[in-house]
Amino acid sequence: MDKHYSGFINIIGQPNVGKSTLMNALVGERLSIINNKPQTTRHRIIGIVSDDHFQMVFSDTPGFIKKPTYKMQERMNAFVETSFDDGDVMMLVVDTTEPLEQFNEELFTRLQNVECPVFLVLNKVDLLQPAQIEAAKTLWTSRFQFAQTFSISALNKTGTEELFQALVSNLPEGPEYYPKDQLTDRPERFFVSEIVREKILELYHQEIPYSCEVIVHTFKEDEEKNLIRIYAYIFVARNTQKQILIGKGGQAIKQLGIAARKDIEKFLEKQIFLELMVKVRDNWRDDESALRQFGYDM
Numbered sequence: 001m002d003k004h005y006s007g008f009i010n011i012i013g014q015p016n017v018g019k020s021t022l023m024n025a026l027v028g029e030r031l032s033i034i035n036n037k038p039q040t041t042r043h044r045i046i047g048i049v050s051d052d053h054f055q056m057v058f059s060d061t062p063g064f065i066k067k068p069t070y071k072m073q074e075r076m077n078a079f080v081e082t083s084f085d086d087g088d089v090m091m092l093v094v095d096t097t098e099p100l101e102q103f104n105e106e107l108f109t110r111l112q113n114v115e116c117p118v119f120l121v122l123n124k125v126d127l128l129q130p131a132q133i134e135a136a137k138t139l140w141t142s143r144f145q146f147a148q149t150f151s152i153s154a155l156n157k158t159g160t161e162e163l164f165q166a167l168v169s170n171l172p173e174g175p176e177y178y179p180k181d182q183l184t185d186r187p188e189r190f191f192v193s194e195i196v197r198e199k200i201l202e203l204y205h206q207e208i209p210y211s212c213e214v215i216v217h218t219f220k221e222d223e224e225k226n227l228i229r230i231y232a233y234i235f236v237a238r239n240t241q242k243q244i245l246i247g248k249g250g251q252a253i254k255q256l257g258i259a260a261r262k263d264i265e266k267f268l269e270k271q272i273f274l275e276l277m278v279k280v281r282d283n284w285r286d287d288e289s290a291l292r293q294f295g296y297d298m
């Protein structure tokens, strides 16, 4: 019998450094939501890559928030905390164009206690000259004993194949944790709600996106019409936010529905019917039971 290798690979780093882009490049599927606003990734998202001889389970974590102001943000930090102890390989992703001083000092201290190999991933090197990349490499590696260092562009997928191969060689012997044809541990409706949330981020401004939570409450195949019927709630914290979301004469939410439907159809490769309903739930970000319902508990 051939040996089988498997492991959990955690991607950590500050918001906006390119963690989600990297995971998508490695997993090869559009699993987590990418957007240039920080804090888009609220949950731990798992992507799975399998071969006959190995299985890699990736977690893309939300960025660490230095001073949590909402309970929701505390939960987000808790997700990040768990990635410090349950992995087989850890990747610290940094935005190489940002000065090192921007970096959260606390993370270096936390890394000292990590038992698995920690890879340093210098991302966004497409924006830098070779000399700048070398300088950043020297600086970062003087701060911590990384197992290996990679300079990549997650966006252009340069250097990602080499990183992928290094991850494969660092996997311990282990079983298949998930069926080999599975790409993620999240159900399809989770991605549907993430797509709706992504469109809210694109179409609305200021505090609106961060006040919304999208819950898909019905997801069913209509075999007669050969489409999927999807009904979702968008929860907001205040009535004024509901009015903005709906817009004058329902124009804004109509645009949102059209944009979301297009992407969901692309993702599911099937025609869909989508109904969005806005509901006010006062201050859900500080409401324990709402947070539980929305899946922020572990």
Ligand code: GDP
Pocket: 013, 014, 015, 016, 017, 018, 019, 020, 021, 022, 033, 034, 035, 036, 038, 039, 040, 041, 063, 123, 124, 125, 126, 127, 152, 153, 154, 155, 156
């Ligand atoms: P996350 O918050 O760490 O998950 O970061 P994202 O993956 O959401 O990326 C944040 C922003 O950086 C997005 O606008 C990406 O397109 C951009 N980005 C990610 N990787 C690269 C890269 O290698 N080069 C450049 N130029 N931009 C990148």
Ligand code: MG
Pocket: 019, 020, 021, 032, 033, 040, 041, 061, 062
């Ligand atoms: Mg992200």
